[in-house]
Amino acid sequence: MLEALLGDDVESSGRYLPEIIYGANDGIVTTFAVVAGVAGAALSPGIVIVLGFANLFADGFSMGMSNYLSERSEEDYHDAVGDGHVRSDGKTPVQTAATTFVAFIVAGWAPLFPYVFRVEPLFPISIAVTGVAFFVVGASRSFVTDRSWVTNGGEMFVVGMTAAAVAYAVGSFLAGVA
Secondary structure, rough: OOOHHOOOOOOHHOOOOOHHHHHHHHHHHHHHHHHHHHHHHOOOOOHHHHHHHHHHHHHHHHHHHHHHHHHHHHHHHHHOOOOOOOOOOOOOOHHHHHHHHHHHHHHHHHHHHHHHOOOOOHHHHHHHHHHHHHHHHHHHHOOOOOOOHHHHHHHHHHHHHHHHHEEEHHHHOOOOOO
C-alpha cells in the first residue's frame, strides 16, 4: 500500500515525508504516553493494552481525518478566493490522510509490543522499543533528505523520548489520584 502511495523514486517518495513523520512520531508519542502514564501510576498491564489500542486507533483515525480536513480546508480556501492554486505535488486530501493514519498505526504500536507479547520486564522493554522506534523513524528520513541518518535518528529520538519522559512524570505525579 505504501508503495502505491509513495511511488518508486526519491522525489515522489519524499512528497509524503511530512505525513509519514508527523503520523509516526505522534503515534509513538501518544501510545507511549498511555504506556508511561499507566506504568507511572502503577496500574495493571492489562490496562496498557486496552488504553493503548483504544488510543492507537482512535487517535490514528483522528490524526488522519484532521489531516484530511486541513487539506480540504486549504483547497476550499483557494477555491473561494479564486486564486487558481493547484497542488503541484499531486497529493489529494484522501492520500495525505491515509498516509498519516497508516504511519500512525504502524509506528504507534511499538510501545505496546512487550505488553502484547508479554516480554518482561514490560515497561523497561517498552522504553527500549520506543527509543528504537523513534530513532528508526527519524533515521529513515535520510532516504529522502541530505541529512545524516545518525543526525535524523538522534533528533527524533531526543524529541520523542523527552515527550515520553513528560508522560511518565505526569503519570507518576498523578499516581495517588487513581
